[in-house]
Each structure stands twice: as structure tokens, then as C-alpha cells.
Amino acid sequence: DVKVTQSSRYLVKRTGEKVFLECVQDMDHENMFWYRQDPGLGLRLIYFSYDVKMKEKGDIPEGYSVSREKKERFSLILESASTNQTSMYLCASSRPHQTARPEAFFGQGTRLTVV
Amino acid sequence: ELKVEQNPLFLSMQEGKNYTIYCNYSTTSDRLYWYRQDPGKSLESLFVLLSNGAVKQEGRLMASLDTKARLSTLHITAAVHDLSATYFCAVENNDMRFGAGTRLTVKP
Numbered sequence: 001d002v003k004v005t006q007s008s009r010y011l012v013k014r015t016g017e018k019v020f021l022e023c024v025q026d027m028d029h030e031n032m033f034w035y036r037q038d039p040g041l042g043l044r045l046i047y048f049s050y051d052v053k054m055k056e057k058g059d060i061p062e063g064y065s066v067s068r069e070k071k072e073r074f075s076l077i078l079e080s081a082s083t084n085q086t087s088m089y090l091c092a093s094s095r096p097h098q099t100a101r102p103e104a105f106f107g108q109g110t111r112l113t114v115v
Numbered sequence: 116e117l118k119v120e121q122n123p124l125f126l127s128m129q130e131g132k133n134y135t136i137y138c139n140y141s142t143t144s145d146r147l148y149w150y151r152q153d154p155g156k157s158l159e160s161l162f163v164l165l166s167n168g169a170v171k172q173e174g175r176l177m178a179s180l181d182t183k184a185r186l187s188t189l190h191i192t193a194a195v196h197d198l199s200a201t202y203f204c205a206v207e208n209n210d211m212r213f214g215a216g217t218r219l220t221v222k223p
């Protein structure tokens with residue numbers, strides 16, 4: 001029972017390319033998040049969104065943008081890919097804090113290599 | 116800004132032993148999560164804790180939350196090899212911030 005789906009498991013792109021990472025959730029969650037995970041640095045928040053068309057910067061937004069046109073989809077965009085953006089990218093979604101059944105789930109991750 | 120500190124970062128245990136992982140956070144929070152990650156895989160949700168004094172248990176893992184101390188613990192009882200993984204705590208307000216993770220290795 002897949003809950004959060006990322007469009008690709010592995011991706012190889014060239015420096016300077018525009019890259020789209022897609023994330024779709026089927027749980028009607030309001031909150032969605034994009035992280036990157038690098039050895040020794042843990043999970044770092046890039047952007048998050050708490051509603052359609054709303055977005056907030058996380059800790060490392062530089063070089064990235066996001067789009068949330070529909071509730072179920074949150075896209076991460078690398079405007080001009082660089083080698084230092086080679087990483088594992090993880091998408092997550094969660095219910096807002098007012099609900100009685102809190103939950104948060106992650107996608108399977110996208111390992112992006114920029115050459 | 117919300118900060119989450121987790122320790123230890125590395126933990127090597129013998130099978131059958133008990134140990135505790137600690138998670139401190141800097142500001143009041145709506146909820147705290149514990150996740151497990153196996154090498155090369157994504158994060159699997161273990162527990163979510165909402166209120167002061169909350170305790171949840173699943174098998175050999177038990178998580179607790181003290182909101183006054185801003186501290187959560189993940190206690191491992193009688194460790195087995197299958198528990199070897201990296202464990203993360205995460206704290207959610209509007210955003211969700213993670214601790215650095217604890218890499219647990221359980222040796223026979």
C-alpha cells in the first residue's frame with residue numbers, strides 16, 4: 001500500500017540541466033516536505049509546504065525551487081544542476097497538528113547524481 | 116529556530132543488552148517522531164508521540180516523551196541483530212526537523 005511515491009529511484013543528470021523531482025501522496029495530507037540526505041550531514045530540510053500554492057524555505061533552499069499546484073503533488077526543481085547537488089532526496093508528507101491521527105510518511109527516495 | 120540533538124551518533128551493542136537513545140529539542144513542539152532507516156532505503160515510521168508522558172511500545176522498542184524537558188527517548192530491550200539500522204528522531208511544528216541519527220549495530 002504505497003503512500004508517498006517519488007518519480008524516480010535513480011537519476012543521472014548533467015551539470016546545468018534543469019531537473020524535476022516529483023512527489024505524490026495519496027493520503028490527503030496537507031503538509032509536504034523535501035529533504036536531502038548526505039553522509040555525515042543527516043537530513044536537511046530544503047523546502048516545505050503546508051497548503052496548495054504555499055511554500056516555505058527550509059535550511060538549504062539555495063539552488064532549489066518547489067511547486068505545489070495540487071494538494072497531492074509537491075515538486076522539487078533544480079534550476080541548474082550542479083555536482084554539489086548530488087545526493088539522496090527524500091519527500092515526506094504529514095497531517096497537520098490539529099488532527100487526532102498524526103502520521104508522517106516518506107517516499108522511497110531519489111538518488112540523484114549530477115555529472 | 117528549532118534544533119534537534121540526538122545522541123549517541125554511533126552505538127554498538129551486544130545481543131541481549133539494553134540501551135537508550137536520546138533526543139533533545141529546543142522549542143515546544145506539536146509532535147515527535149521516531150524513524151528507522153536501513154542502508155540504501157528510505158525512512159520507516161516507528162512512533163509518533165504527542166503529549167507529555169506519552170509512551171509507545173512495539174516489540175523491543177519503547178519510545179517516551181517528556182515535553183517539559185523537551186526530551187524523547189528510544190529504549191531498546193534485549194537487542195537482536197535485526198534491530199541494526201540508523202534511528203532518527205524528528206520534531207514537527209510547521210516544518211519537520213531531524214536529529215543527526217544514531218547508527219545502531221547489534222553484534223551477536
